[in-house]
Amino acid sequence: MAPKVWSNFVAKKSDGTQVKVRIEDMPSNRLDEVLNLLSLYGENEDVFVKLLGIPNNPEAAEELKQTTRDMLSASPHNIVICRPDDDSNGDIIGVSITGITLAKDKLEDFKIPSKTKEMEKLWDYYIKLFGLYDICKANSLTSFSDDRGLAVKPGYVDFEIRKELLNVGRKISKANNVSTVFAWMQTKLAQEAAEADGWLTAYEISREDLGRQLGITISEGPPSWKLMYGKSI
Template sequence: MTEPFKVWSKFSVTKGTETFKFKMMEPPIDRLDDVMDLVYKYFMKEESIFKAAGVPKGDQEALKAEYELLVTGYISDELFHTTVCCVDNDNEEIGEIVGASFMTLTKKNTPLELQFHPQSKELLKAFEMILTLPSLTTKMDELNIDQYYDGRGVVVSSKYRGCGIAQEFLKVRRLVCKEKGVPLTCAMMTAIGTQKAAERDGWQTMEELDFEEFGKLHGVSFEGSPKIAKLMAVRID
C-alpha cells in the first residue's frame, strides 16, 4: 500500500493492557489545526521557558492566536522541518495526531535574531530568553560543520506519554539529517524526559544551563522546572 505522505518510521508499544501502533510522518496540510492544538494544550503550558515567562497565566485566546501565526509561519518555511506522530490504523487514513517534533536548519553565519515579534508580554519575555540560550551557532568552525538542524521543541499528548514517542522523534531527526545531508542536529533539552531520551539515543551534552541563575538574569522563576537545561547534540554518520 502506498502511503499518501512520507512516513519516516512505524513502531508499536504495549502500555498496561493496551498495544498502540504509531507512525512518524510528514504533517498533512489539512491537519495543522490538530498540531496547533497539541502545541497550545501542552507545549505552551508545560515547557519550562514558557512557564517561567508566564504564558500559562496570560490571555489564553490571544496567546493561542498569536502563537498559531508563529507556528504556521514556521511550517511554511523551507528551512523548517516538522514531523508528527499519529495513531497507525493500518490504512491510508491519518489517525489521531498525538505528537509533533519541530526543528529548523541553521546555516553558517546566520545571525541569531528574532524573526517573530510578539505582542503579548508573556511571549515577548519567552522569546527574549530563547535568544539568550546557549547555541551551536558560534561553534560551527570548532565543530567543522556549515549547517545543522536545531530543535524547536517536541510535544506529546499526555495520554500517550510513556510510549517512547519522544525517543522515536529523536531517531527520526537523525533520519531527516541523513536524507538531507545535514551533519549534526542539536536541541536545548529543558525537560528531564527529553534529556534522558537524548542520552539513550547517543546525544552528547555540549553545554549546561542553570535555570536558577538564568531566571535571575531575566527576572523570572523556574520553579517546578529541572535544575539544569542541556544543549545536546548528535553527529550523523
C-alpha cells in the same frame, strides 16, 4: 502521494495497552492539528512559556500559535507526526518539527514584532538562551539541524514516543545532508529520552545560573538545562 514513513514501532498507552504506530511526514491538511497539539501540550512544558503565564492569556497564546505558523511558512521545515499504523486518518499522538540553521543565522534576525508583553519577553529569553553557546563556531559547522517543537499527547507513555521522534530527527538530518541535530532539553524526561537515543551534551548550564542571566527565578525542572546533539543516521 503517500507521506514518507520514517518509523514503525509499538507504543504503550498509559493503561498498558500496546498499539502499533508510525512516524510519517505530516500531510499538508493536518497543520492545524499539529499547531493545536503543540499549543496544548508542547508549549505547556516550556518553562519560559509557563513562567510568563502565556497559557493563561488567550491573546498571548494565540500570538504564540501564529508565530509558530509564521515560522513554518518562512523557511523549509520537516514536520513529522506519530499516529496509529493503519490506513485511517487517526488522531495525532506526537509531533516533531526540525529545521536547518546556518552559521550566519541569528535568532534575533527572525524576531517578529510582538503584540503582547509576554511574547516580547519570550523572544528575549530565547535570544539570550541561544546566545550562550555558538553551535557552529564551537563545532566547526556551517549548518546544523535543530528541534523547533516536539510534543506527545497525554494518554501514552511519553518516553518511548519522544525517543523515537528524536531518532527520526537524526534520520531527517541525514536526508537533508546535515551532520548533526541540536536541541535544548528543558526537562528531565527530554534529557533521558535523548540520552537513550545516543544524544550527547554539548553545553550545560545550571538552572540557577540560567535564571541569574535572565533575571528570573526558575523553580522547576531538572538541576540543569542541556543543549544536546545527535549525529545523523
